[in-house]
Amino acid sequence: MRGLHPFTLLTVAAALPALAWIGPAPWGGAAALSAAGVLVLSLGGRQSFRVARAAVFTATPLWFFLYLLQGSGGMLATGLRLTTMIAGGVWLVAVLPPPRLIEAMIAREWPVSVAFLLAATLSAIPALRARAGHLVDAQRSRGLRTRGGPLIRLAALRALALPLVLSALHEVDERAMALETRGFDPQVRRTPLAPPPDSLAQRISRWGLVLSCVALLVWRIA
Amino acid sequence: MPVRLLVLIPVAVAINLALSAAVDAVALPLFLDTTGTILATALGGPVVGVITGVLTSTVNSLRNPTFWPFVVVQIIVALYAWVAARSGWFRSLKTAIPAGLMLGVIASATSTPISYLIFKCATTGGIALTTKLGQLLGFSPLGACFFGSFVADFGDKAVTFALVTSVLHALPRRTAARFPLALRAIGATS
Numbered sequence: 001m002r003g004l005h006p007f008t009l010l011t012v013a014a015a016l017p018a019l020a021w022i023g024p025a026p027w028g029g030a031a032a033l034s035a036a037g038v039l040v041l042s043l044g045g046r047q048s049f050r051v052a053r054a055a056v057f058t059a060t061p062l063w064f065f066l067y068l069l070q071g072s073g074g075m076l077a078t079g080l081r082l083t084t085m086i087a088g089g090v091w092l093v094a095v096l097p098p099p100r101l102i103e104a105m106i107a108r109e110w111p112v113s114v115a116f117l118l119a120a121t122l123s124a125i126p127a128l129r130a131r132a133g134h135l136v137d138a139q140r141s142r143g144l145r146t147r148g149g150p151l152i153r154l155a156a157l158r159a160l161a162l163p164l165v166l167s168a169l170h171e172v173d174e175r176a177m178a179l180e181t182r183g184f185d186p187q188v189r190r191t192p193l194a195p196p197p198d199s200l201a202q203r204i205s206r207w208g209l210v211l212s213c214v215a216l217l218v219w220r221i222a
Numbered sequence: 223m224p225v226r227l228l229v230l231i232p233v234a235v236a237i238n239l240a241l242s243a244a245v246d247a248v249a250l251p252l253f254l255d256t257t258g259t260i261l262a263t264a265l266g267g268p269v270v271g272v273i274t275g276v277l278t279s280t281v282n283s284l285r286n287p288t289f290w291p292f293v294v295v296q297i298i299v300a301l302y303a304w305v306a307a308r309s310g311w312f313r314s315l316k317t318a319i320p321a322g323l324m325l326g327v328i329a330s331a332t333s334t335p336i337s338y339l340i341f342k343c344a345t346t347g348g349i350a351l352t353t354k355l356g357q358l359l360g361f362s363p364l365g366a367c368f369f370g371s372f373v374a375d376f377g378d379k380a381v382t383f384a385l386v387t388s389v390l391h392a393l394p395r396r397t398a399a400r401f402p403l404a405l406r407a408i409g410a411t412s
Contacts, residue, residue, distance in 0.1 A: 017287075021340075058286050065344030068354055078342045082288060089287025113228055120232035121277055128236040132243035146248045153248040154381070158388060160244035161254070165261070165389045168233050168240075173397070175233075176226040184225060 005198040006104040013092035015209040017085035022216045029080030036087035054090045059083040107195035113186035227266045234258035234274040256299045263303035265401035271300030312387045313409030322383025326376035334368040343367040
């Protein structure tokens with residue numbers, strides 16, 4: 001499964017929830033969720049378990065809220081669709097490492113700025129989250145009160161958020177200069193180091209999935 | 223797009239997703255997950271803001287795919303922030319907080335149809351419970367869903383606007399001047 005082209009994996013992950021929503025409830029959702037289950041099981045061993053666990057942990061609260069708001073009938077119809085969406089998403093994350101997607105985009109001559117945005121965002125988030133954690137610890141050690149009435153908490157929030165956001169913004173200049181000194185040009189086309197292989201069969205499968213969704217939609221509307 | 227604005231986008235997405243640590247520390251019922259989007263728009267304009275919003279939803283979807291349908295809300299927030307920046311609503315808290323409250327109404331009106339049609343209003347714990355409260359108060363299903371979204375968004379967006387205003391005013395003028403819209407947003411230029 002990991003050998004498939006990233007665009008094929010993306011198409012499968014998008015088609016599953018689309019089919020679940022377009023198909024009649026609850027059988028459309030049940031069929032799409034079964035297909036997603038097969039994909040998760042095909043990962044094999046511990047990875048199947050990890051992906052299934054992530055999907056169950058994400059979906060379970062939604063089933064509870066659906067029961068609270070819609071009763072058992074509504075819970076089943078919508079729950080199956082939402083769980084398909086979640087299972088398809090966590091499966092995609094497990095089989096498609098972002099660098100492989102970026103290579104595929106560059107190979108298809110997508111603008112290099114798109115690839116940069118994806119890669120830079122994925123590296124910036126954990127760094128800023130870690131800094132946020134350090135900042136919370138530092139401000140608490142300086143005696144910042146984070147408990148009390150709403151106004152005290154809002155003042156504490158400002159004392160935590162403001163330095164975090166300002167420090168992040170100050171990095172923008174440094175990063176921009178670093179990129180410019182290295183000759184970064186969003187207009188220049190790049191050559192991928194290891195472009196993921198694609199095949200005619202995969203292209204036909206992708207279009208087949210898209211056309212299946214359209215055909216099902218037309219059938220449902222007619 | 224200039225490199226500085228291109229670099230601003232990942233930083234703004236990270237701000238959207240990292241502020242939850244500060245919110246958790248003070249245990250307030252807020253998200254602040256559009257702070258980076260609003261800030262990016264106020265500094266770089268609507269295209270930068272919209273890309274930040276779309277990228278935030280995309281990255282959030284890697285963790286929980288149910289976030290993806292709400293990408294529309296991020297886009298609406300970016301467009302509204304552009305209007306706010308052009309109109310100078312970030313010039314003080316007196317103008318920013320009402321603008322944020324208005325965004326709360328717009329954001330909840332935008333998220334309600336998505337939440338109702340796709341999730342039957344069962345999105346997060348807080349929103350599901352306030353929707354249930356709306357049902358018990360006798361609202362229609364759609365009205366209860368709006369009630370749930372409104373309670374979650376109204377205060378959140380006002381605090382977000384206030385925070386962005388504080389950040390814009392705390393930025394050194396020389397730094398702010400490097401971004402096309404920043405000085406106009408705080409009313410320093412017309």
